[in-house]
Amino acid sequence: KAGVTQTPRYLIKTRGQQVTLSCSPISGHRSVSWYQQTPGQGLQFLFEYFSETQRNKGNFPGRFSGRQFSNSRSEMNVSTLELGDSALYLCASSGTGIIRNEQFFGPGTRLTVL
């Protein structure tokens, strides 16, 4: 079974630009969560999508948004980039029932904002 894939793997943007990151979950997984990982802050939860609906949301500004498509693929968008948005953005997928609670992570997208 193929794992979680994320594209692109690396991105360099400048302040004020916007960016879209993509995540393809494991086949059959309907839940996709996004996290921001930075040194010293660990993984901070951005949001979770389940069956095309946002099920949970973290404490990030409205510049961070996401969506999920009918095939469970998800995109995350960050508008008006700031230097502090430089981070590794991780996507994780999970199944249903009790296994919904075990997350499988992708390799991440390393975003650098200059």
Add this chain to the structure above:
Amino acid sequence: AQSVSQHNHHVILSEAASLELGCNYSYGGTVNLFWYVQYPGQHLQLLLKYFSGDPLVKGIKGFEAEFIKSKFSFNLRKPSVQWSDTAEYFCAVNAKNRDDKIIFGKGTRLHILP
């Protein structure tokens, strides 16, 4: 709201030393608990999990963790570490039986000296 606290941000040990990484959570209800590991250059992966039953759970690569409900703790242990255990370790929690987000601690960076 749940929160997770990992006591040590950076731990340095020699090979064959014993390891214990602390994790405490705050949440009044029943929880699922996890330890994830991120080896250098690799994806985050599940090390072990506790859903119910025996509070002493065993994971991959000789790791184990004990859930002590009265202390809201889920400490990770390994009797004898190896150089290959050098990695970052994350404790995580989510509320059982709810479609609630999974909260991660800030991580503990473990460095094993050969």
